[in-house]
Amino acid sequence: MSIQxxxxxxxxxxxxxxxxxxxxxxxQELDQIEYVDYILHPTFRDPFRHITDRASKFRLNSAxxxxxxxxxxxKHRNGESTKRKHWLRxxxxxxxxxxxxxxxxxxxxxxxxxxxxxxxxxxxDTRYAGILARVLRSRGxxxxxxxxxxxxxLPAEVFVKSAIDQAKTAxxxxxxxxxxxxxxxxxxxxxxxxxxxxxxxxPDVEVPQPLKDCEIRLKSGEEIEYAAHDIADRLTKVDPxxxx
Numbered sequence: 001m002s003i004q005x006x007x008x009x010x011x012x013x014x015x016x017x018x019x020x021x022x023x024x025x026x027x028q029e030l031d032q033i034e035y036v037d038y039i040l041h042p043t044f045r046d047p048f049r050h051i052t053d054r055a056s057k058f059r060l061n062s063a064x065x066x067x068x069x070x071x072x073x074x075k076h077r078n079g080e081s082t083k084r085k086h087w088l089r090x091x092x093x094x095x096x097x098x099x100x101x102x103x104x105x106x107x108x109x110x111x112x113x114x115x116x117x118x119x120x121x122x123x124x125d126t127r128y129a130g131i132l133a134r135v136l137r138s139r140g141x142x143x144x145x146x147x148x149x150x151x152x153x154l155p156a157e158v159f160v161k162s163a164i165d166q167a168k169t170a171x172x173x174x175x176x177x178x179x180x181x182x183x184x185x186x187x188x189x190x191x192x193x194x195x196x197x198x199x200x201x202x203p204d205v206e207v208p209q210p211l212k213d214c215e216i217r218l219k220s221g222e223e224i225e226y227a228a229h230d231i232a233d234r235l236t237k238v239d240p241x242x243x244x
Contacts (some may be wrong), residue, residue, distance in 0.1 A: 003029055005059075005072065005086040015065045022059035023074070030057060032077050039071040039162055042144065065092070068142070069116065076159060085150045085166075114142045115235060116166045118194075120185050121173035127203065128221040129173050132199070135228035141235070157184075164188050168195075171231060175201040175221070178208065186211070197234075199227050 003025035009017045021038070023030060036058040040047040044064070051058045067088050074082040117136055121129035126147065133143040144163040146156055164170060170189040172182065186208065189196050198207050200217045201224075205214050216227050 003028060003033075003074070003082075003084075004086060007086065007088060007220075009088075011090075012063070012106065014023050016063060017065070018061070018063045019088060019090065020059055020061045021070060021086060021088065022057040024057065030175040033058065034074070034075045034077045036060075037073040039073075040090070041066075041068040042159060046195070064090075065181050069166065071162070084233045086187075114140055115168040116144060116163075117231075117235075117244045118167035118170040118185075118189065119143050119145045119173075120170065120182060121198065122176065122179060125173045125175050125221065127202065128224045131224050132171065132173065132228045135225055136232055139229070139236075141232065156181075160185055161188060168196065169235065170194055171197045171199060172211075173199050173201065173224075174205055174207065176205060183208075197231060199224070199231075 003023050005021060006024045007019065007021045009019040011017055017173070023036065031054070033054070034089050035050060035052040038049040038051065040049065041064070044062075046232060049060055049062075051060055053059065066089050070086045070088055072084045072086065076082070119129055119133050119136070129145060130145075133145060144167065146160060146163075146230050164185070167189075170185075171187060172178070178186065186196065190210070196211055196214065198211045198215045200207055200215050201221050203217070203219065216230060218224065218227055
């Protein structure tokens with residue numbers, strides 16, 4: 001399949017852009033596509049976009065203020081589907097003309113996309129999960145949490161599967177026995193085959209057996225910022241080229 005993902009963006013002022021994403025490729029291949037499902041960042045009011053317009057090359061038009069990864073599910077008329085992703089770049093014309101800057105300490109994927117980390121916790125640990133996500137974002141990672149689903153129209157179960165499909169790794173905060181929802185999240189991450197890091201809060205918390213060898217144990221939730229930097233350091237060391 002030689003289909004490529006194209007985009008354009010226009011700066012509108014006040015840190016806002018209008019942008020579009022569509023497919024480019026031979027007409028015979030585009031003709032065999034029935035529709036494209038785009039999954040945007042969960043902070044969008046409607047992050048799931050279903051596009052059927054072949055004439056526009058399945059063009060999605062939207063607007064926003066930040067860059068993020070767009071996930072595409074391209075449905076072919078023969079029943080097969082192709083999954084792709086595209087990092088949406090929003091750059092002013094002047095910025096595009098500048099020479100490439102020196103590498104920084106921000107971790108990125110091979111295509112310049114910040115790695116996605118799925119963060120989960122019980123309601124009791126929501127505050128600590130928020131701190132963890134904030135620190136990870138400050139270190140250049142993108143985080144996805146079920147709490148983000150509040151801003152979307154996706155059911156929680158659909159959001160979790162979509163988020164874990166996007167994630168490079170998953171972090172679970174445990175201050176007690178995981179509930180059934182978290183167990184389902186852990187199972188989804190295991191099936192996906194991504195690394196899982198349990199952050200255990202308290203000395204007496206039992207960790208599920210498959211996760212015992214990779215736990216980070218804290219005396220209290222107040223140590224969560226240290227744990228967040230430790231996780232970021234571990235992920236950066238996986239690929240030394242991502243460090244500054």
